[in-house]
Amino acid sequence: MASSGGGQGGGSTTTSAAAKAVPGSYGLPLVGAVRDRLDFYYFQGQDKYFESRIQRYGSTVVRINVPPGPFMARDPRVVAVLDAKSFPVLFDMDKVEKKDLFTGTYMPSTALTGGYRVCSYLDPSEPTHAKVKQMLLSLLLSRKDHVVPAFRSNFGALLDAVDADVAKTGKADFNTLNDATAFDFVGEAYFGVRPSATDLGTGGPNKAAKWLLWQLHPLVTLGLTPFIEEPLLHTFHLPPFLVKGDYKSLFAYFSAAAKQAIDIGEGLGLSRDEACHNLLFASTFNSYGGLKVFFPSLLGSVGGAGQKLHERLAAEIRGAVAEAGGEVTLAALEKMELAKSVVWEALRLDPPVKFQYGHAKKDLEIASHDAVFQVRKGEMLFGYQPCATKDARVFGATAGDFVPDRFLGNEGSKLLQYVYWSNGRETDSPSVHNKQCPGKNFVVLVGRLLLVELFLRYDTFTTEVGTELLGTSVNFTSVTKATSGPGSEL
Template sequence: MASSNTQGSPSALKTIPGSYGLPVIGAVRDRLDFYYFQGQDKYFESRVEQYGSTVVRINVPPGPFMAKDPRVVAVLDAKSFPVLFDMDKVEKKNLFTGTYMPSTKLTGGYRVCAYLDPSEPTHAKVKQLLFSLLLSRKDEFIPTFRSNFTSLLAAVESELAKSGKADFNKLNDVTSFDFIGDAYFGVRPSATELGKGGPTKAAKWLIWQLHPLVTLGLPMFIEEPLLHTFHLPPFLVKGDYEALYKYYSTAGKQALDMAEDLGLSREEACHNLLFATTFNSYGGLKVLFPGLLANIAGAGEKLHERLVAEVRGAVAEAGGKVTLAALERMELTKSVVWESLRLDPPVKFQYGHAKKDLEIASHDGVFQVRKGEMLFGYQPCATKDARVFGATAKEFVPDRFVGEEGSKLLQYVYWSNGRETEDPSVDNKQCPGKNFVVLVGRLFVVELFLRYDAFTAEVGTDLLGTSVSFTGVTKATSGPGSE
């Protein structure tokens, strides 16, 4: 793939096309295209079409006056994109949210792990803490998920009975927040002093960090100065953050003990735990489950029938229990989760500063990037690359990753900030919870089809992506879920 050792003479190198436009004016114009006139997908696709290249020079939001420099070299196909994962070629310091960085006042004064480059000593300590936490709690993931999401589906049925519709996103926000605390620490946030207000506090804190990259659907003349021009003041969410911190400092006592053994202070470790579990894990589930549900709903009853047969058959073979071994036998279920992550990755943008002069290969040429330039990838362009995924690249194909041929495509699934065929480590920036996310995605599908033979839903959009409301369910008539 992308390599600084690409064979060829200097004359074989192509000039990177594109334009940044006039200072300030060009970046503002592009930002308006990105948010209002074209939208994210069209913004990048139109530049690829305009310049005839999937490696282009463009501006990326937020631009003036939040970002020091909105100018990037965008890599927008499956072949060029993986350069962003190569720690020998790119630096990731302070680049989690890209060309701007939220105030550290939102994270207790610390640069948390997401903003650290692997070369920084604290990165390895924090990431090892997260690995240790996940390992220490692995036996709790299945029972805590089933307990929390059984309650969610019961609430769905209650709302359907009352009004004929059930807002999944609203229920998922509450349930996922409780599940994360229950799974990682054995303490549901709603059962503590934090109470039922945890998801609201977490959502406010998330918005304060992400507002330069979102649109609320308000008129442009309101959103531009409010969200995309200046940072929202951190003091307005200070109380919310302190309440979240208090929960993690108490519920996460065992994890904080592990952190001290790794050479981290309890305070720094707690801010990192809060960020990793609230921003990464909880924020990820707020995107993953609605997208997964919407894709399955849209695929219709034929897919539902296949999933019912696979899920209930594997669970029956396991003596009526949902086990890791049973999950591993559900090949279609796993493919459905991967396909949803391919189409709608929870984190769509990746960034890196070139550590040295690089030669980056796309499908159509080789381009030189100079040391210090910002590389940017819009993941949906790479994971919907028709040269890899064919004519159905933009469609939901449930069994895309089934079988030997399907498994070969997994190397092009990049949702975790790395290839699905690779593993996270302290030396890279791949999501430490990569396997956890795929596990809970499969568990979500299992819960649906142990309980229902089929369901229907309405799909829309919200602040973070997809919104879904159940409009009907057909309760299971046979198998483990019919009791």
């Protein structure tokens, strides 16, 4: 999803007398980075790690180490921007370079992507970036009319399974169902071919998950003791040959199913091979990986909000669908203002990609709410997005709460510029000149579609929420079928 931000941000080439040195400490060489990594994963956790550094140094712009650190990272030392005002410097392509920084201070082997540096690792200054980004934008535009029917077909079947599981056992595991369904949906929506209906079969999601782990393992924890996880996950790269067969199977599906999209890439000057590897990465890592994280988070937030919100969403969604003659249309979706606000609020609270990075292209001044700081050319800037998108100076006393109607009305719409989940402001648009996620609008659309499927079918439901490898885990614990309206026949 958020693979690739243009927008406003602090910074200039002049140094004012008011500019301060960035506070913070990297600690002793090697030892400091290892100690910080242990805090990050085991002793404090992500949120507390950053919050404690803000408190320690009295600043939301600080010098810290970020994982994975030695011996995997090129350099774990960063200048962290941890508030809503300083964070957007990471979107400004005049001020930061994004080359090889998608996963941050380390880069997975290109053996995992066919030998290519795919779009997410390219800076907009590199000619190939524009070609690949344009291919992805063109693909999304060409398939826009296929998204709604593909979603309804795939996720309607998912909710059939939820109904059956809840009736049988009193519980339905959404994450497991979503993993399989989202993979088929992405393939059908983008290319018109469900992966499970090809030689890839039902094994696609497991192969994709394994391939994703090989790239993200320096940034995850399996819940094991540090004595096992540190040498296994956070010290050395897992060897790519162990997922070579999985990747080969995925590539075979994309090379056959994505021929029209590959044609677009070839017309833009890419080789068919490079176009296919980029389509595989964007579809599997960005889109599928994003939906694996985002949908459980959205469902958990809505489920926990309770029946009053469910009644409001059901009324809005069913009313808009009824006005459209009982059809779920793009025009009907645009009328669902509360549903849009709910999706944006879920993305604000729990962005699918929490870390952003950039190298300063020149000496900069970066402004927080409280001060202006000097950053030197070449230094790595790092942003932990939840600190910025839950900034109480912007979102007030409820910054850490799920407020479904936060973005409604004129005042609510003014807050959208501080929603950064797509590696850019929600008020910006992805282009070949920035690194904002090409699927930004797609993600907001499918988030609304999930709400539509839920509230055409159910009056209300309950969930239990936990955590898993990449984020939130959710189980349905009860569902109450709709008794009237366009969804009552389901």
